[in-house]
Amino acid sequence: MERLSTVSQPAQQKHLGKKNEVGDIKQDEKLQVEQEATDEDQRVMAGEALDRRNIWEPSVYYALGKESFYFAGHDISIRESMDSYGALIWPGAIALCQFLDNNQQQVNLMDKAVLEIGAGTGLLSIVASLLGAWVTATDLPDILSNLTFNLLRNTKGRSRYTPQVSALTWGQDLERGFPYPSFRYDYVLAADVVYHHDCLEELLQTMRHFCRPGSRTTLLWANKIRFQSDLRFAECFKSSFNITLLVELPQQEVTIYQATAKE
Numbered sequence: 001m002e003r004l005s006t007v008s009q010p011a012q013q014k015h016l017g018k019k020n021e022v023g024d025i026k027q028d029e030k031l032q033v034e035q036e037a038t039d040e041d042q043r044v045m046a047g048e049a050l051d052r053r054n055i056w057e058p059s060v061y062y063a064l065g066k067e068s069f070y071f072a073g074h075d076i077s078i079r080e081s082m083d084s085y086g087a088l089i090w091p092g093a094i095a096l097c098q099f100l101d102n103n104q105q106q107v108n109l110m111d112k113a114v115l116e117i118g119a120g121t122g123l124l125s126i127v128a129s130l131l132g133a134w135v136t137a138t139d140l141p142d143i144l145s146n147l148t149f150n151l152l153r154n155t156k157g158r159s160r161y162t163p164q165v166s167a168l169t170w171g172q173d174l175e176r177g178f179p180y181p182s183f184r185y186d187y188v189l190a191a192d193v194v195y196h197h198d199c200l201e202e203l204l205q206t207m208r209h210f211c212r213p214g215s216r217t218t219l220l221w222a223n224k225i226r227f228q229s230d231l232r233f234a235e236c237f238k239s240s241f242n243i244t245l246l247v248e249l250p251q252q253e254v255t256i257y258q259a260t261a262k263e
Helices: 002-052 091-102 123-130 141-155 200-210 228-240
Strands: 063-071 074-081 113-116 134-139 164-167 187-191 218-224 241-249 254-261
Touching: 063 091, 063 123, 074 123, 074 141, 091 123, 091 187, 091 218, 091 241, 091 254, 113 123, 123 134, 123 141, 123 187, 134 141, 141 164, 187 200, 200 218, 200 228, 218 228, 228 241, 228 254
Parallel strands: 113 134, 113 187, 134 164, 187 218
Antiparallel strands: 063 074, 218 254, 241 254
16 A cells, blocks of 8 residues: 555656646736737727827927817817826816716806816816816826826916815825815716726725715716726726716717716
8 A cells, every 4th residue: 555655646746747737838828818918908098099199299208299178168278298198188088078068057066076086187177177166186196297287277267266186096095195074075077097007996996985875976987998897897886886877979989977876
């Protein structure tokens, strides 16, 4: 019996070794597929960014361009940067600006406290400010300089309240930086915040933080669905909130939802 045990043990180890090799190969193939999908997602986003820009001027450090809009009775000029997705204007932001401008009775922002997450260039926050809201525009720290420039440029002497700018990293230090209920908003705006990034869970956590049961905070989310991960996020979003579909724009592939927290 001891001899049989001695012989069978190396054989078993050899068999397991083959299984591990196969498993490693499959894992490598899975990682390769995931990487290829990631690279393709990046190409899609980069291509869309280039298509979105009508004019852009490359320089050594920045590629800056300007986009002009007319919302809320005002001409709006937005400075963009090609260096970051957050410094570009995306279709969800334009669609939500149009909706807010054209449906002021349905969504009355006058004297309302409004928070925008992922504000980017600030176009949506500018429109909300021009419609009479007290706005706080948030994004990552490296986005804030261009965001502040655009906000001040387009709201000074025009808006009822001076819009505020604050750093907000999704899912991080929410209770410390924006404790509830000290920071409670009537509306939370989010436009094209769902795209190729690794912070979708943190984004949903941030939405839940600001839109709590009983808070009566309304979330307006406009997005172009591009990837399978976007669809998965949308399903999680719908399970966390009471959803009303406000607008579908097939040509732009943009959908606008109104949402409140489930009790």
